[in-house]
Amino acid sequence: MQNLTQTGQNLVNDIARRYNLSVDAVVHMLVAVNNGSGSMAQFNCPELGGGGQWMRGGMTMVGDMFNYGLKNTVDNLCNELANVLANNQMFPVIPAGTPGSNQWWPVDLGSPFSSGAQNNIRYAVFPNRLAVELHGQVTVYDTLDHSIGGVSQQQGGDTSLTFSSQYGTVAVSSLPIVQGQGLPKPVQTNFAQPIPAYEPPVQAQTTSSFTQSANDQSQHSAPESAAPVNTESAGDVIKLLEQLGQLRSAGVLTDDEFNAKKQNLLSRI
Numbered sequence: 001m002q003n004l005t006q007t008g009q010n011l012v013n014d015i016a017r018r019y020n021l022s023v024d025a026v027v028h029m030l031v032a033v034n035n036g037s038g039s040m041a042q043f044n045c046p047e048l049g050g051g052g053q054w055m056r057g058g059m060t061m062v063g064d065m066f067n068y069g070l071k072n073t074v075d076n077l078c079n080e081l082a083n084v085l086a087n088n089q090m091f092p093v094i095p096a097g098t099p100g101s102n103q104w105w106p107v108d109l110g111s112p113f114s115s116g117a118q119n120n121i122r123y124a125v126f127p128n129r130l131a132v133e134l135h136g137q138v139t140v141y142d143t144l145d146h147s148i149g150g151v152s153q154q155q156g157g158d159t160s161l162t163f164s165s166q167y168g169t170v171a172v173s174s175l176p177i178v179q180g181q182g183l184p185k186p187v188q189t190n191f192a193q194p195i196p197a198y199e200p201p202v203q204a205q206t207t208s209s210f211t212q213s214a215n216d217q218s219q220h221s222a223p224e225s226a227a228p229v230n231t232e233s234a235g236d237v238i239k240l241l242e243q244l245g246q247l248r249s250a251g252v253l254t255d256d257e258f259n260a261k262k263q264n265l266l267s268r269i
Helices: 006-019 023-035 068-087 202-226 234-249 255-266
Strands: 040-045 050-055 114-118 121-126 129-134 137-142 150-153 161-165 168-171 177-179
Touching: 006 023, 006 068, 023 040, 023 068, 023 114, 050 068, 114 150, 234 255
Parallel strands: none
Antiparallel strands: 040 050, 114 121, 121 129, 129 137, 137 177, 150 161, 161 168
């Protein structure tokens, strides 16, 4: 737990009682507001809905975005903590250039162009150098020819930092380390699962084979079914011939027409 002065401990105890929060929760928010120089805070406090952000005079974000009562509580708490930090010595005095100090980077780096904090990581940008503090451990990186425009941390609370430069977004871990051990590499857990090979359904194969077999049988049987089938008996043909003879006798059919019809009928027997 963060060390506090006696005055700081008394103030934190009083705030925790009035807001119905644990002392640990108030200390967590106090450190977050302090890391944001009293004007902003990024926190992850279960008693206040988990992860969220606060900006003085601006927007307050909490995990339950439609819980306006919780937003109001966080806003009031952070504003009060910012005022407490501005008017009281809340933390023990720590020599500049040592972990835990507001000026936590090595003294020889001088004054930073910009500095900030996100979750549990603090950073400061200097000419050709980037200092990062995590859990009291300070690492100094060589920024090479990058012109750093901003530092950001991946969502989810891991230790993956990136910064924007004239070359786009760059991972801090890609920079050479000048001093310190460097940030631990985040564990990659979002591995893509292999896609199984496609196997056609068995039923589809059976149906296809059956259809092909039916087509083959149809092709083989087609020539046989093309031949005409005799369905008329000899008695029927004789009756038709008698009728044709009567038509010829009546002069309705000529001899040639009669003979043609006769040959046609005889071919059916």
